[in-house]
Amino acid sequence: MLIPFNKMPDYARIWVYQANKNLSEAEVNYIQQNLENQVNQWAAHGADLMGAVQILHNRFVLVAVDEMHNQASGCSIDASTRWLKDLGAEMNIDFFNRSIAFVDNDQIQTVEMLKIKPLVAEGILTPDTLIFNNLVPNIGEFKNAWQVSAINSWMKRYFQTATI
Structure with a gap:
């Protein structure tokens, strides 16, 4: 279940992915829409997860989950990582850049x-x-x-x- 990022509680778990380049507005919009669709269907063992996504500074992709609603499982976390790997492969962007x-x-x-x-x-x-x-x-x-x-x-x- 997708909720606005600014509605996520402070205790919500977050993952910050850093792109290896500045993203264009078109890339930001595409990534945002793609990830919103994914987060809206995100689940752990059949239980919906309450999550949010936001892109900051045309560089950082934030994915968050409210684990008081339902706990993220290893498989659901792996799924969120796969979203970024797939988008990166499709768009030639490295979201796992360690710089x-x-x-x-x-x-x-x-x-x-x-x-x-x-x-x-x-x-x-x-x-x-x-x-x-x-x-x-x-x-x-x-x-x-x-x-x-x-x-x-x-x-x-x-x-x-x-x-x-």
Whole structure:
């Protein structure tokens, strides 16, 4: 059962998928419609799931489920992952991109994990750089901790100076 994303409770489980490129408006509309149709029919062991989908910044696809309504099962979670894999194959988009997204001059940029250290050394990534924490587990944490300063994230280790 599809509900508006803004009606999802803070405890609702969330998955954040990051596209490997900025999506066009046509791509956003197509993905949104496709996923809304999927979420509207989403079920776990025959029990309907209450879910929502939203696309932010033409880059991030959010899928959420209210598990107080019905628990998502491993199979239903696998199904939601398959939606993104199928869309990605159809549209030549990688929604399972593991690069780090950050804000630079009001633009969302991405960097491969292996390139973080050199970008910190060059001063391109600073402790104040806003990064996107796509591992938030629920809507509440999404609202409060999806965009965080690099120093307040797992990236803080890159800014600590070595002590002798």
